[in-house]
Amino acid sequence: MSAAARHRPGVSRLLAAVLGAPLAALLVSLALPAVVPASSDVRYLAACIVVIPLMAAAPCAVLLARSTARAWGGIALASTAALVVLWRAFT
Amino acid sequence: MRLKSGTYRILWEAHAWAGAVASVLLVGMFLLGVVSLFRHELMPWQEPRLRTGASAVIDEAKALETLQGWLDARAGKDLPTQLDVDLPAPYSPWLRLEWKEGGAKTAVWLEPGTGEQAPEQSDLSYFLFLVHFLYPLPGGMFVAGLVAIVLLLVVGTGLVIQVGRFRKDLVRFRPREALRTMWGDLHKVLGSVGLPYQAVMAWTAAIICINAAVLQPVMVRTAFDGNLEAGLATLGYPRGDKPSKQPAEAPRVATVLARAREALPGVRHYRFSLRNLGDASAYVDVRGYARAGLHEFTAVRVSQSGEVRHVREAGGPAATAKLLEAAYVLHSGLYAGMGVRLAYALLGIFSALCVVTGNLVWLERRSRSMRRVDVALARFTAGGCGGAAFALAAAFLANQLLPEALPRRPDWEHGVFYASWCACVLGALVYPRAKACAQQLLGLSGAIFVVLPWLDAWRHARRVFDPVGSPYVFCADVGLALLGAMFLVSAWVIGRISPRDPRDSEVPLQVAAHESR
Incomplete structure (x- = not known):
């Protein structure tokens, strides 16, 4: 298999890059203020600063991941951790 | 720095696909952004009763007296509980009043001298x-x-795949080469010139929109532990008192403005936001503009009795407010004068062209083996991008041609804009030639924009491009004609440049763009 073909992303990888990665990045940004040990304003500021670069970089990271399984694994891990933090903040 | 072949290909594909998929909204947003930069200056053009000569003087005391009369006449009867009043400004010498009536927005103009009221x-x-x-x-x-984040991704991947070649690509344009090479050169020139602007626009737009749509509602729980008051106070806009159910007369607007000026001298106070009107707990938020670097917006809250309750200086009280305000001011070019806004407008048009040329590169690359999805995407982008220009032109044309007495006239203008854009996209999906569709839409839009100054001059019995009349109308005439000329030239260029025989080209077509470095 040529290097080009090996690197050609499949449907699953594309879905991870287009949907999974931005969503996971958004969830992490939303959950981040709940765990940052700082004043309310600084926690809000942290979320404002990280959300955009994170959402832009996450699809690139997925496309450059060694395998599709690793990409989805990273998305699942980040999303689960963020959802747990958000669930604790909202309940 | 050279990227590995596989990494380069992935970033190139991400750049191309993200750009192609988001291109319709990106082109529309850039074009709308160009018009939005001059939204105040366009008001006399769209609302002819605001047109005055260059030497018109605004009598503020008389305007406040007229506003007070309007409020007092309705006190205890049909005074709206919430009312926004835009004070007279050089571009809009009438008072503008807006309130909600039965859930629907109502807006009227009030002549400051005579008190004449006219619907917007x-x-x-x-x-x-x-x-x-x-x-x-x-x-x-x-x-x-x-979409802004996609633009940031496109700019970022474009930057990475262009690293080391900026100086060469900044000035390289080969119109005699194969079509894809020519479009690619133009795309790289426009992208390299506009890269800092596009990066700033993408980041600021993303932070403004994501913050308003997603972050703020969630941050109340995660950053402020459910305390909404604390969240609002951080931004410098604390919540007002609830109605006390005790009737009272309307606030004295001249006193309110005087108090605001005492609290924040040197600020241009431009709007009253009156709340709980007719109630003893009524208050007025006096909004203002202050030139303080990247911080601009002020507010002074004055109570019914004339007591100053809250002062928000430019930028707000906390770091987050300062960041968000700086993002908005940077995005809008409000931190400097008209020169910056004109530069923004030019760069905005370049950026729209950069997206379009990127699409053309993408199309040319697939022209020999177009799959069904490629054909559909080509038609969609052609109709969407051309349709953005056409919808803009159609909305301006509707502003001229809709009857003045038409009920809810602004809503009809909005409808024409949406219907035109949707019709262009749907029409393009069934039109057999994508490039011709985009070319015709651009040509038609350009023709409309060029004709608009003459149409307006004919309707209002004035000279076209008349520097003696309203300076705002003169500048709008020039701007619309220039925009139209730009669209016409773009349509001509798209039609004029036909595919050349690849055998004549120095860079053969079958060599992928990323391999011809």
Whole structure:
């Protein structure tokens, strides 16, 4: 298999890059203020600063991941951790 | 620095696909952004009763007296509980009043001298400003934020795949080469020139939209532990008192403005936001502009009795407010004068062209083996991008041609804009030639924009491009004609440049762009 073909992303990888990665990045940004040990304003500021670069970089990271399984694994891990933090903040 | 072949290919594909998929909204947003930069200056053009000569003087005391008379006449009868009043300004010498009546927005103009009241005929430039952020559409702000992030991704991947070749590509344009090479050169020149602007626009738009649509509602729980008051106070806009159910007369607007000026001297106070009107707990938020670097917006809250309750200085009280305000001011070019806004407008048009040329490169690359999805995407982008220009032209034309007495006239203008854009996209999907479709839409839009100054001059019995009349109308005439000329030239260029025989080209077509470095 040529290097080009090996690197050609499949449907699953594309879905991870287009949907999974931005969503996971958004969830992490939303959950981040709940765990940052700082004043309310600084926690809000942290979320404002990280959300955009994170959402832009996450699809690139997925496309450059060694395998599709690793990409989805990273998305699942980040999303689960963020959802747990958000669930604790909202309940 | 050279990237590995596989990494380069992935980043190139991400750049191309993300750009192609988001291109319709990106082109529309850039064009709407260009118009939004001059939304205040366009008001006399869209609302002819605001047109005055260059030497018109605004009598503030008389305007406040007229406003007070309007409020007092309605006190205890049909005074709205919430009212926004835009004070007279050089571009809009009448008072503008807006309130909600039965859930629907009502806006009227009030002549400051005579008290003559007239319904608002058009809010075109403000509507286009809102559509720039997709604000009127359900979930639109979130979608606009995602599109801005896609732009940031496109700019970032473009930067990485161009690293080391900036100096060469900044000035390299080969119009005699194969079509894809020519479009690629133009795309790289426009992209390299506009890269800092596009990066700033993408980041600021993303932070404005994502913050408003997603972050703020969640941050109340995660950053402020459910304390909404603390969240609002951080931004410098604390919540007002609730109605006390005790009737009272309307606030004295001259006193309110005087108090605001005492609290924040040197600020241009431009709007009253009156709340709980007719109630003893009524208050007025006096909004203002202050030139303080990247911080601009002020507010002074004055109570019914004339007591100053809250002062928000430019930038707000906390770091987050300062960041968000700086993002908005940077995005809008409000930190400097007209020169910066003109530069923004030019770069905005370059950026729209950069997206279009990127699409053309993408199309040329696939021209020999177009799959069904490629054909559909080509038609969609052609209709969408050309349709953005056409919808803009159609909305301006509707502003001229809709009857003045038409009920809810601004809503008809909005409808014409949406219907034109949708019709172009749907029409393009069934039109057999994507490039011809985009070319015809651009040509038609250009023709409309060029004709508009003459149409307006004929309707209002004035000279076209008349520097003696209203300076705002003169500048609008020139701007619309220039925009039209730009669209016409773009349509001519797209039609004029036909595919050349690849055998004549120095860089053969079958060599992929990323391999011809």
